[in-house]
Amino acid sequence: MVNPHRFVDKKRVREAIIRAETATDAPISVSIVPHIEGDVHAAALHALHRRGLSRAPGRNAVHFFVVPSRREFAVVGDVGAHEHLGQAAWDRVAATVEKHFRAGDPTAGLVAGIEEVGRDLARHFPRKHAR
Amino acid sequence: MNRGLIAIGGLIVVLAIVAMGLTGTYNRLVTLDQTVQSQWAQVESVYQRRADLIPNLVSTVKGAANFEKSTYVAVAEARSKVGQLNLGSGVPNDPAAFAKFQAAQDGLSSALSRLLVVVEKYPDLKATQNFSDLQAQLEGTENRIAVERMRFNRAAQTFNTTRDSFPTVLVAGLFGPRFNEKTYFKSQAGSETAPQVKF
Amino acid sequence: MRALGCALALLTFIGLATAANGAEVPVPRSPAHWATDNAGFLSAQAVDALDARLRAYESASGHQVLVYVTPTTGDTPTEDWTVRTFARWKVGRKGLDDGLVLFVFPADRKVRIEVGYGLEQKIPDATAARIIRDITPKLKAGDPDAAVTSGVDEILRALEGQTRAGGSGAPGAGSGAYGKNDEGPRGTMPPDPVPAPADSGSSRLWDIVGVWIGVLIGLAVVVGIIVLIMKLPDPPKGAYISSRSSGFGLWDVLNIVGSVAGVAAGGFSGGGGMSGGGGATGSW
Numbered sequence: 001m002v003n004p005h006r007f008v009d010k011k012r013v014r015e016a017i018i019r020a021e022t023a024t025d026a027p028i029s030v031s032i033v034p035h036i037e038g039d040v041h042a043a044a045l046h047a048l049h050r051r052g053l054s055r056a057p058g059r060n061a062v063h064f065f066v067v068p069s070r071r072e073f074a075v076v077g078d079v080g081a082h083e084h085l086g087q088a089a090w091d092r093v094a095a096t097v098e099k100h101f102r103a104g105d106p107t108a109g110l111v112a113g114i115e116e117v118g119r120d121l122a123r124h125f126p127r128k129h130a131r
Numbered sequence: 132m133n134r135g136l137i138a139i140g141g142l143i144v145v146l147a148i149v150a151m152g153l154t155g156t157y158n159r160l161v162t163l164d165q166t167v168q169s170q171w172a173q174v175e176s177v178y179q180r181r182a183d184l185i186p187n188l189v190s191t192v193k194g195a196a197n198f199e200k201s202t203y204v205a206v207a208e209a210r211s212k213v214g215q216l217n218l219g220s221g222v223p224n225d226p227a228a229f230a231k232f233q234a235a236q237d238g239l240s241s242a243l244s245r246l247l248v249v250v251e252k253y254p255d256l257k258a259t260q261n262f263s264d265l266q267a268q269l270e271g272t273e274n275r276i277a278v279e280r281m282r283f284n285r286a287a288q289t290f291n292t293t294r295d296s297f298p299t300v301l302v303a304g305l306f307g308p309r310f311n312e313k314t315y316f317k318s319q320a321g322s323e324t325a326p327q328v329k330f
Numbered sequence: 331m332r333a334l335g336c337a338l339a340l341l342t343f344i345g346l347a348t349a350a351n352g353a354e355v356p357v358p359r360s361p362a363h364w365a366t367d368n369a370g371f372l373s374a375q376a377v378d379a380l381d382a383r384l385r386a387y388e389s390a391s392g393h394q395v396l397v398y399v400t401p402t403t404g405d406t407p408t409e410d411w412t413v414r415t416f417a418r419w420k421v422g423r424k425g426l427d428d429g430l431v432l433f434v435f436p437a438d439r440k441v442r443i444e445v446g447y448g449l450e451q452k453i454p455d456a457t458a459a460r461i462i463r464d465i466t467p468k469l470k471a472g473d474p475d476a477a478v479t480s481g482v483d484e485i486l487r488a489l490e491g492q493t494r495a496g497g498s499g500a501p502g503a504g505s506g507a508y509g510k511n512d513e514g515p516r517g518t519m520p521p522d523p524v525p526a527p528a529d530s531g532s533s534r535l536w537d538i539v540g541v542w543i544g545v546l547i548g549l550a551v552v553v554g555i556i557v558l559i560m561k562l563p564d565p566p567k568g569a570y571i572s573s574r575s576s577g578f579g580l581w582d583v584l585n586i587v588g589s590v591a592g593v594a595a596g597g598f599s600g601g602g603g604m605s606g607g608g609g610a611t612g613s614w
Contacts, residue, residue, distance in 0.1 A: 153543060154544035157544060158544070173606065177606070266459075268456055270459075271455030271459075271607070271610060274409045274609075275606050275607040277409070278413050
């Protein structure tokens with residue numbers, strides 16, 4: 001079974017998140033789980049709540065949920081993010097991620113997806129206070 | 132053959148349980164012993180604090196009050212006896228050393244209280260800032276001694292209770308003098324608490 | 331064997347009962363405020379002002395300073411009562427022991443400053459005694475509000491390191507901000523432990539054997555656990571990556587901080603400090 005901690009370069013992914021969050025208030029995070037049964041999208045939403053991300057003041061959290069064993073992933077946004085970004089944005093981000101995943105570089109996929117969604121979030125939820 | 136194997140297995144299990152019990156007992160005694168030791172260090176430290184006050188006290192009294200030399204000489208002598216004491220963590224395990232420690236410290240206590248009774252006759256000395264500061268430090272130190280002695284007795288009592296309960300008592304002796312029964316501080320004959328310094 | 335065990339247990343029990351040196355008189359529970367007056371000795375305004383001030387002082391400096399007025403300590407000597415009360419309340423932070431309580435007992439006409447271990451350098455006994463000497467005339471004159479308030483003033487000033495000049499506290503050249511420390515140095519004791527007295531050979535042997543038995547068993551247990559873990563299949567555990575390095579979300583952290591702050595804002599609660607009987611007592 002794939003070791004979720006080795007699946008991507010966690011350091012690079014974390015750096016991408018930190019870079020993206022310098023421009024936006026919205027929290028971005030990534031879960032990689034070795035295997036789940038059932039609907040990945042539903043599991044991703046569940047993870048977003050369970051991680052406490054839905055407590056962000058603007059309800060604007062974005063969560064990438066990856067299941068390597070099923071070669072599936074989901075990008076989910078909380079209600080605030082969805083209201084402003086819309087379905088088109090998710091489809092675009094998912095396509096970017098998918099392209100790199102298919103090319104066999106999941107780290108690059110997540111980094112690119114984080115950068116892309118970070119730009120969208122920065123437009124709608126710009127950072128108000130310096131970190 | 133099969134039965135022999137079971138017997139050996141059973142023996143190993145029993146031995147393992149006994150050894151584990153021994154380890155647990157040992158560790159418990161070590162923890163309690165360390166509490167006693169650190170409390171003993173506190174006791175020694177407050178007594179040392181009192182001893183450190185004495186040169187200053189003697190010179191202050193000597194300078195201001197020209198009374199019988201014997202009183203402050205007695206204090207200095209008692210102080211030097213305290214200075215010669217054998218100290219260290221072994222004392223609570225050794226009733227003879229402990230008795231010597233307490234006798235020397237109690238000797239200093241009574242020499243001090245005699246000195247302070249004599250000082251009563253010198254209101255000018257009592258009124259000086261230097262003396263009243265010394266007096267406050269001495270009072271505070273006597274109080275600290277009472278507190279740390281009380282806490283030491285409590286720690287020693289906890290240790291002894293565990294050490295002497297069954298079945299620990301059967302094995303405590305195996306570990307050497309470190310786990311001897313601890314000695315307590317006893318109140319001085321005729322006084323319920325540590326000598327009170329009255330001013 | 332059973333009978334022997336019972337007999338030993340009984341003996342132990344008797345030993346225990348004789349070892350206990352009488353029950354101690356109970357001391358009060360931890361107060362809910364920084365300033366408490368159970369004796370109606372101070373005016374309500376003075377208590378409120380002191381409480382607000384000491385509460386602010388704790389959040390600014392971390393030191394827990396309390397004022398506690400109660401009629402009497404009963405038959406218990408003042409110092410005994412206050413040191414046990416201090417220990418029960420755990421005034422001051424754990425490990426730092428930076429608490430202090432100004433006790434006033436109007437029916438006993440006694441006042442005491444009980445100083446935690448960690449503040450003995452800043453408020454040595456001589457300083458505590460001077461503060462008490464400064465406030466007893468006001469108590470005698472029947473002005474308790476002024477007495478206690480000025481006592482707290484002086485205590486806080488001393489904690490800030492502004493000791494009064496004079497007496498044996500003349501600052502030495504190059505000494506710290508607190509002036510010359512007029513207490514015997516704490517912590518110079520104990521000296522190096524003297525070597526343990528000669529043991530009988532067999533008990534020393536057992537001392538070592540006992541330890542080694544423990545070590546071997548510990549090793550065996552650890553190896554067993556490792557083997558078990560290696561045999562078990564890898565439990566599926568996911569990776570979680572966010573801008574926080576821990577698996578904790580930012581909002582979890584904020585929430586926890588918020589709830590802790592909420593509790594702490596409710597009232598005084600002891601932080602785990604201890605005193606060793608430092609301070610001074612006075613009467614009026």
